[in-house]
Amino acid sequence: MPDRWNRVSASPTNPGSGHGVESLTAEDLFRPAARSTVPLDEKLRQVYYWIVNRAVISPYYDMEFSHGEPLSIGLGDAGAAVSLPTQASFSSNVLVPLLTFAVGGKCLLIGGPGRGKTTVAVLMGVLAGTASDDVRRSVQQGQPQLTVSDLVGIPLPRDLVAAERLTDIRIAWRDWLGLPVKIIDEYNRIPTKTQSALLTMVAEGYVESHDQMRRTAPDGGVESWFFTANDDAGGGTFPVIQALRDRMDVTVQAAGFNSRFFDELITRVEAGEKPEEHVPAELTFDSAEQTEMRAQIRAVPIPDAVRERLRFFLSHFEFVQHGGRRFEYRTKDVVTTAGGRVGEVIEANSGADLEIDLGAQTRNGVSVRALQTLIIYAKAIAWFRGADAVEIDDVAAVLPFVLRGKLLPNATHPRFDVGAERELSTDTVSWLADLFTQSCRQYDALGRDADDAVAALLSEFDRGLDGLPALEASRRITAVEAQLRRIATVGKLYGRDFDDVIALKYLHQRYTAYVRWQELRG
């Protein structure tokens, strides 16, 4: 095996403890090593660096981390700039799929043909311990004639003839269904009916045929899915059903080839090598390691300071003034489900300050599923970076890839039609990143860390109602009403106010119900 493939980052890829070199003897070299003591996060970092340095030619560092402001250098006369981050930064087209592998998620890789989408996905399959040939063979190629049987397997012909009941028919399930990493190439070329069968697998973790069921997740293990598509804007032979598209936890664009790395490409062509055939054995994860890795990721805490900013960001998007009559129904979802156009409703709200109202830039809100994904991926990247807790930079790094295709831009917003900002209408990742940055700026400008009256009221309530005197409950009802009046004095309402008002109404209900109950009890 050529040694150039086999070089794994020897030095720790992240802060640890440098204890010097342990003395060994020749005899020590012939003792089988105890099971690898490399921590799982360090191992995943070694995998990342092996992929970007050896397997996939990807010199792109678009997931940036910096302490303080990075050095930014303007380029050309069209507003382009390159920033040089101060901390280790990463290639999204490698790291996002790798995090998907770590958490057991679903990743959509998009980009033109021949950009390494399938190669990255196949590498993930090999990392899960499957032989590279088997991974390649198990890739499900999307094509217009792909049937459900092609995808899941066929009923045994003998059983079809002899069976008296549907449950007597045994199914010859396809082998790929049991693999820990599943790859669907060009999923936007799969017929709609087959997409629906795929949806059941992706969403529910099982597949059904002739009343027989088979679980797709390996026993007690972690399964991850990788889809590829040449188009993310609804193109392809068949439109992707929305429910399936919504199941993609993250979407990442494959990077183009950098001509400065042409020599490496020539070397590979001459050697006839495929990176997936050379994954070092020590970089693969067995089922127990994958389960442990996911458990460790889930255990990474999200500190209050990060939660508050994230909460604030999420509050912008659901509300739309004039979306409905009753206050609770003034949401984009109400408009959309009634067949209305959110962009027109936003435009009709002549009193709104579209620059300040971040919610006006989107035509929908963020689903609970997307939020759950955001939480797990933020934890995953914090864990990958070796952090003890999720930092705001971790959220900012993964947020665009999680919300791409889910938080949709309102194309009629002036933001997408003015000068250089027009670029954002095609660069969704930069727009989403900027949206989060703007939200954090607003959070700071409003002094929310120091002054969040609604959070204080909710925190007071969270301490419980057991033994709360009726007088104190009444005082809190008064405080809730006062806070509502305070919000009412502001002329313009924003998404954050909408969430506050709904939360205050909730508190009001809980306290008044408590007071009524106390009165009935005497």
Next chain:
Amino acid sequence: MNRIPVQLANAPAPFPPADLPDLSAAGLDTALASTSVRAAHGTPLLFARALAAGLAQDPAAATDRDRALDLVSVAAWRSGALGLRVDALDRLEHLDTPEQRLAAAATLGLGVDVLDEFRRRQRKDRFWWPGRADQRGYVLAVGGFRGIGGAWIRPPERVDTLADAGAFAILVAGSWWRLDSDVWGARLSVLSEAPSEVHTRDDGVSIVIGPDTHLAWVHVREQE
């Protein structure tokens, strides 16, 4: 210009291409040893070639466990596994036959005529090998730009000497790294905090860094 880390004793290649020798007749599993060498931050390819070069000079070692272990130890050290340094130097002190001396020298990639000088000088100068003077005292470079497979994203800013021989602390982009090194190998590991004590050594060894390179060079001022 961006450059990659290098151990100058390995440039140009010190051994001809060779497969990993079979020492099963001596009761030793060299494939396992090769895996252990990798775990000890040595280079398996270099280990295989160094061992093969030594065995070519002393074929009897292929069936003699003790002699084979001598060569394995020296080859592992020669391949960059710093942890084998003490063991290998001890074994070099107890070579009984001319064949063993020839084999040991070949395993190190040296002429047998400089073996004694190498042993003697290594005892007090872990960075010595006969070609150092030709390199104007430079021994090895570590670090390198991460974008092309190195360790660092910025040029190193500061170097402190640590208590252990061949050990230094290097500040890069706000993080402290520990360097352990000798003539055949170097290992970088990240320190969780700044070194608590700074030491001084009068051995002529220094780390050369600059604002326009991601490499840190180990340099030795000749004292003999």
